[in-house]
Amino acid sequence: MTRTFTSSDPATTGTTTINVSSHAFKDPASALAALPQYAAILESYGWVPVEGEQYGDGSRTLVWTNPDTGEDAVTIYVVEGQLLYRVFAIGPSGFDSTPNAIHVVNQLLES
Numbered sequence: 001m002t003r004t005f006t007s008s009d010p011a012t013t014g015t016t017t018i019n020v021s022s023h024a025f026k027d028p029a030s031a032l033a034a035l036p037q038y039a040a041i042l043e044s045y046g047w048v049p050v051e052g053e054q055y056g057d058g059s060r061t062l063v064w065t066n067p068d069t070g071e072d073a074v075t076i077y078v079v080e081g082q083l084l085y086r087v088f089a090i091g092p093s094g095f096d097s098t099p100n101a102i103h104v105v106n107q108l109l110e111s
Helices: 030-042 098-110
Strands: 002-006 015-024 048-050 059-066 072-080 083-091
Touching: 015 098, 030 048, 030 059, 030 072, 030 083, 059 098, 072 098, 083 098
Parallel strands: none
Antiparallel strands: 002 015, 015 083, 048 059, 059 072, 072 083
């Protein structure tokens, strides 16, 4: 399942788009095993892993700059039980959407 949210006021939020997807696995061990594989796929496209706080049962954070538009993006993969979530956030060049992505991750984990 995937949901996309766009900001009606990017000047206030900074982040222009947030996309959240969820992927269900057979069990928690399978979801955790998929985490590095999903991150490796993004790395193969030029995303850069960053060290940061861990969320849920395990997480990976990656950043990327769109070479065509200069927009800065962040993806946080997080495992909770048998689910793996991807939270993707993108905003204008120079804007760090990480706090907005973390807010969404925290909302997912609280539900």
